[in-house]
Amino acid sequence: MSGIRSSIAAITLACVSAMAFAQGSASDPLAVGRQMLAEDNPGELWIDKGKQLFYEKRGPKSASLEQCDFGLGPGKLEGATTRLPRYFPDTDKVQDLESRLLTCMVRLQGFKREDIVKRAISPGGSNGSDVEALALYITSRSNGMKMNVALSHQKEYDMYKAGEYLFYRRSGQTDFACIQCHGESGKRIRLQDLVNMTDKKQIQETVSTFPAYRGAHFVVRTMQWRLYDCFWQMRLPELAYASDTSIALTTYLHYQGNGAAIQVPGFKR
Numbered sequence: 172m173s174g175i176r177s178s179i180a181a182i183t184l185a186c187v188s189a190m191a192f193a194q195g196s197a198s199d200p201l202a203v204g205r206q207m208l209a210e211d212n213p214g215e216l217w218i219d220k221g222k223q224l225f226y227e228k229r230g231p232k233s234a235s236l237e238q239c240d241f242g243l244g245p246g247k248l249e250g251a252t253t254r255l256p257r258y259f260p261d262t263d264k265v266q267d268l269e270s271r272l273l274t275c276m277v278r279l280q281g282f283k284r285e286d287i288v289k290r291a292i293s294p295g296g297s298n299g300s301d302v303e304a305l306a307l308y309i310t311s312r313s314n315g316m317k318m319n320v321a322l323s324h325q326k327e328y329d330m331y332k333a334g335e336y337l338f339y340r341r342s343g344q345t346d347f348a349c350i351q352c353h354g355e356s357g358k359r360i361r362l363q364d365l366v367n368m369t370d371k372k373q374i375q376e377t378v379s380t381f382p383a384y385r386g387a388h389f390v391v392r393t394m395q396w397r398l399y400d401c402f403w404q405m406r407l408p409e410l411a412y413a414s415d416t417s418i419a420l421t422t423y424l425h426y427q428g429n430g431a432a433i434q435v436p437g438f439k440r
Contacts, residue, residue: 214307214384214436217299217391221308224301230280239275241268241309248312253433256422258324265330267421268306269395270413288412292396295388303391307382313433318379320426327422330415334423337416338368347405349420363440368424378428380437387440394421 225236241251242259256267262274269291276282293300322328341348352358353368367373378394385392398417402410410417 212384212436212438213389214382214391214438217304217307217382217384217436218311220299221304221306221311224305225308230276230282232279232281234279234281236272236275236279236305238279239271241271248309250313250316252310252313253316253319254321256320256327256330256418256425258326263326265324265326265418265422267394267413267418268309269302269393270418272302272305272309273413291412292393292399293390295385295390297390299390303382303393306393307391307436310382310433310435314435315432318375318425318429318431318433320422320429322426330419330422331426333415334419334421337420338423343405343407345406347407349401368427371427374424375428375431378424379431379433380435382435383437383439385439391436392439394424 228235237246239245240259240261241248242254242257243249243251252268255271256265258265259271259274264270266274273284273287276287277284287302290300291302293303322331338349341351349368352360352365356367356370356373358365358367366377368377381397382391382393384390395412395417398420399410399412402408
């Protein structure tokens with residue numbers, strides 16, 4: 172018995188020492204491991220898949236997405252995501268990248284919206300969805316370019332204000348708001364540091380690195396998924412994919428992240 176206790180004590184001491192060393196070397200004890208994984212990011216594979224899907228003729232109309240306009244003209248991808256979400260006259264709506272993809276896949280390729288939405292967020296451990304791969308490929312074409320979300324159209328400004336309201340509003344059975352987790356530095360859930368979305372640097376680092384590869388899920392995740400998962404954790408009603416609520420929050424967060432250089436795929440735990 173004493174031998175078992177000695178072994179447990181030794182293991183515990185080693186773990187504590189390792190954590191103390193990690194915390195002493197960086198503010199985030201997981202930073203070293205995260206950096207090592209990011210240097211060989213599996214998410215890069217989704218870029219190739221997204222590129223193939225973008226140029227492949229698919230759907231009932233057997234068409235590619237080369238005529239999709241993400242705000243800079245049909246097929247022009249470089250710099251397009253730096254301005255998203257934005258207002259699109261052809262839909263008379265403010266759209267983020269994923270809702271715009273839905274529009275193009277329905278109009279140009281003939282897919283049914285409900286079928287795309289049903290598969291847009293993939294199960295963990297799967298090969299990922301077409302939308303996730305496409306979103307990563309399109310965003311990667313703006314790598315190194317600075318986010319520059321504008322509020323020049325009234326509907327863009329209205330969507331931003333709605334997102335700001337939602338970010339601070341307490342609601343649901345737990346009377347929870349985004350700001351409660353993301354309103355100050357130093358908070359964490361388990362070993363995961365929570366981003367302080369009121370700090371310019373931290374919000375820039377977050378919004379400029381989505382879509383990101385999520386190590387725990389083994390797939391690429393998008394901002395639509397991030398918001399969906401937050402709503403689930405707050406025990407709020409299920410957030411509909413590409414809904415106005417999701418786009419309002421994305422508009423607010425992306426505007427706050429203006430000036431950050433896009434660098435995808437990011438890497439999340």
